Amino acid sequence: xxxxxxxxxxxxxxxxxxxxxxxxxxNKAYDxxxxxxxxxxxxxxxxxxxxxPKDCKLDDLERIAxxxxxxxxxxxxxxxxxxxxxxxxxxxxxxxxxxxxxxxCHNIENAxxxxxxxxxxxxxxxxxxxTKVRDAQFVYQKIADPRVDMHxxxxxxxxxxxxxxxxxxCDITAYVLELKKEKxxx
Ligand code: HEC
Numbered sequence: 101x102x103x104x105x106x107x108x109x110x111x112x113x114x115x116x117x118x119x120x121x122x123x124x125x126x127n128k129a130y131d132x133x134x135x136x137x138x139x140x141x142x143x144x145x146x147x148x149x150x151x152x153p154k155d156c157k158l159d160d161l162e163r164i165a166x167x168x169x170x171x172x173x174x175x176x177x178x179x180x181x182x183x184x185x186x187x188x189x190x191x192x193x194x195x196x197x198x199x200x201x202x203x204x205c206h207n208i209e210n211a212x213x214x215x216x217x218x219x220x221x222x223x224x225x226x227x228x229x230x231t232k233v234r235d236a237q238f239v240y241q242k243i244a245d246p247r248v249d250m251h252x253x254x255x256x257x258x259x260x261x262x263x264x265x266x267x268x269x270c271d272i273t274a275y276v277l278e279l280k281k282e283k284x285x286x
Contacts, residue, residue: 147247148260152240156270158277162186167275170200170268171208200264200272205255209282218255225279240273 157163165185184190207214208221228234241248244259244266258264264272 144257144261147251148245149248150241150244150259150266150269152237152273153266153270156240156266156273158236158270158274160274163271163274164278166268167271167273167278170264170272171202171275172211173200200258202272208276209280221276223280224276229277236273236277239276240269243272243276244269 162185166188169185169188202208202218202221203211203214205215205217206219206221207216209223214220224239229236229239238249242255245257246253246255247257256263259266259269
């Protein structure tokens with residue numbers, strides 16, 4: 101090698117070496133999440149059929165009480181967390197458990213500010229179950245995953261999305277189907 105270019109060669113080599121070290125470091129410095137994977141994980145799986153579990157006793161008063169709480173409770177700090185029905189765990193301070201909040205869209209007996217996005221569910225047993233227009237399985241499926249019988253529904257998906265578990269869906273079904281003492285609000 102020509103003596104006069106040796107220093108240049110040395111400097112270029114050193115520079116390249118330093119740059120490659122930085123290049124490696126930069127890769128480590130930035131966490132590169134796979135966006136398509138994140139989007140996929142966030143999507144609710146496609147409409148899924150569920151069968152009402154055998155141990156879902158619809159006349160169990162404790163179930164009905166929990167179902168009532170979930171139906172009416174708004175996702176707010178004002179929920180009465182001290183007086184939770186038996187078998188229900190209070191969510192932790194930072195836990196956002198959207199406790200059903202069915203009342204946001206549906207009216208029902210004793211509802212406070214029941215919404216009108218969904219049909220009123222007052223007197224459901226007499227109107228739908230006793231007249232055999234619907235059965236318990238229909239209601240269970242509707243709450244678990246309403247997309248099965250109505251693909252473009254605006255109702256929330258509760259079981260496929262894992263917002264609730266099977267037992268909780270049973271609790272809410274039991275409440276909707278209960279013959280209520282309160283007068284229908286609508
Ligand atoms: C974002 C609004 C919304 C929320 C929240 C919601 N629903 Fe609905 N619901 C609807 C709409 C709209 C329909 C009518 C379309 C359909 O059947 O999917 C419906 C239908 C239903 C039906 C079927 C009525 C019938 O016999 O035709 C039941 C039962 C029901 N909802 C129960 C519930 C329960 C229980 C909850 C709470 C876990 C709930 N819904 C939360 C909007 C909502």
